[in-house]
Amino acid sequence: MMIGGLAMIYPNGIGYNTVLPPPEEEIPARFARAEEALATRFWRQQVREWEETVKPASIKAHLAIQSVDPEVLSNIELVAHLTHCRDRHALMMYQHMRFTASAVVPTGDFLAHVGDWTGLPPAELLGLMRGTSPVSAGVSAQLEQLIAAIRQDPRAQELLASEDDPGQVLAALRSLDGGTGVAVTAYLDLVGYRLLDGFDISNPYALEMPDALRRTIRAAAEGDDVDSSDVEGKIADVRAKVPTEHQAEFDSLLDEARATYHLRDERGVFSDIWASGLMRRAALAAGRRLADTRRLPAPEHILDASHDEMVARVSAP
16 A cells, blocks of 8 residues: 555644655565465455454454453462553553455455446445444344344343333343343353444443343344345346346455455444453553542542553552
8 A cells, every 4th residue: 555654743743744745666575465366356355364363363362351250360370460551551452453455455456446336326236235344233143142032031120121221220130030131141251342333442332322222122122033134136226237248247246345345333333342441441440449549539540641650540549
């Protein structure tokens, strides 16, 4: 890409950035690398790496951090936990961006070519990606198991239909026997510490908004399993608009776009969106500790602190 990096400055606390050009002497090599990546479909290698190695390892590491309750740690242990969460968060930001090209280049290539051939707008062409990124709609094996358990458990259905405190409803669902509680816990372990919006620790994670979780679970349990969208029919309609001499290329471009489209959201969901929530949890635990000893006016104030400031406050006698 013709990008040498980003330069960022923060005058008066307001962030500004600009794109830097690459060094001129690198440009021929970059064009050569671009041709190689397109010819070898390098994104396919990255998809395999993501599915077989990176995503499973990320989930395992997040769950390991999640298993630590920062509220019961000593001050020394909490400092170490804050540092571990910060380092993990930074690594996950890098991981998110490392898969950006594979997430967008094949789809962009498809939109550019097919848009030129057919005159159809990108929004309509993106409809042909439907069904290739279940995580974008919140779908997971854990959710499917949860839905199956709830539909067989009248107690769970009654809890979800109630207007009781949503936090208490989730706690009651977790405690159910017969497999329902296990399914609820597995689902909440997967999604509970994901940020609901954005990538910054100033935004809440899902467990902080139990009503949103309850509504999500209720809607999923009451939803229709049948997907009425006729993706294959829409693909055929668009293909028919492509000139005959380009239809084989259309098929190839569509295959590449659909094979990589799930990376668009997964690279965030299983990387920094989750790591951000875990960093927020650790920071708020430190904030509550400092507020309890009157070293902060309120726990949330720590979210504006740097890592060094957090560590200094928690470490102070």
